[in-house]
Amino acid sequence: MEKSVFEKNWEIYFTQCYSNGRIRFSDLSNILQLTAGEHATNIGFGFKEMAKHNQTWVLSRMRIEINRLPKWMDIVQVRTWIQELEGARSTRNFEIRVNGQVYVTATSYWAVINTVKRSSEDLAISTDDFTTYPDRPATQRPFSKLDISQSVKNIDQYSVKLSDLDIVNHANNVKYLDWCMDRLPIELVLTNQIKSLEMNYLRELRYNDTVDINGDSTDKGYFMTVTKQQRIHFALEVETK
Secondary structure, three states: OOOOEEEEEEEOOHHHEOOOOEEOHHHHHHHHHHHHHHHHHHOOOOHHHHHOOOEEEEEEEEEEEEOOOOEOOOEEEEEEEEEEEEOOEEEEEEEEEEOOEEEEEEEEEEEEEEOOOOEEOOOOOOOOOOOOOOOOOOOOOOOOOOOOOOOOEEEEEEEOOHHHEOOOOOEOHHHHHHHHHOOOOHHHHHOOOEEEEEEEEOOOOOOOOEEEEEEEEOOOEEEEEEEEOOEEEEEEEEEEO
16 A cells, blocks of 8 residues: 555554444544554654654544444444645644545544744645645535634533643543543443544643533534633534434
8 A cells, every 4th residue: 555545453442442343433432543643754754754844743623424433343444544634734634444444534624833932834744746646535514613603501621631631731532532532421422423523623631720511502512612711712604413
């Protein structure tokens, strides 16, 4: 397979699963992002290479479409490729297969930021020889900018814990998803009723930040936000079957 398309197999462990034996949505998102990181390293613009230029990739938007969730002991094959790569932005797509069947597809939007200036800037590493696939989408619908003006009700309050932080000292983005999924009706999460997840990551959170977790049902399913002092840091649209 060409270097511009990357594949990695992962075994699903019981620590990654809900009580129904199916993978947690946060762990599903994490596997996609870990595979993206390995691919980026493999083609020369991974974490260490970008750190030399005080740069890193930041996930801005992700859409996950679910046919079926992998379960405990499944060996999942994750395939990823870049649809677009220009300047400070990249669109990366994913496909998860189990025994040759497509279980999950996803598309994601990434931005390059300068870790010192904390601002967006063009990728400092040359990508002239890198192949992109502009005509190869993975999902039925592309990621989108969610309508964050939607009405929501306050559900809970939460303070960012040490276990929420990652290596760059802010709340890891998969934690936002856990905070929201934990506050949805349990039967919705455990009975395969979720068709897609659409996520917008808007601002980072740090240790001890106190946030409000908000949500409400919609015609499609649910819309949820994580806010700090009434500013939205994360938005999630859950589409149900």
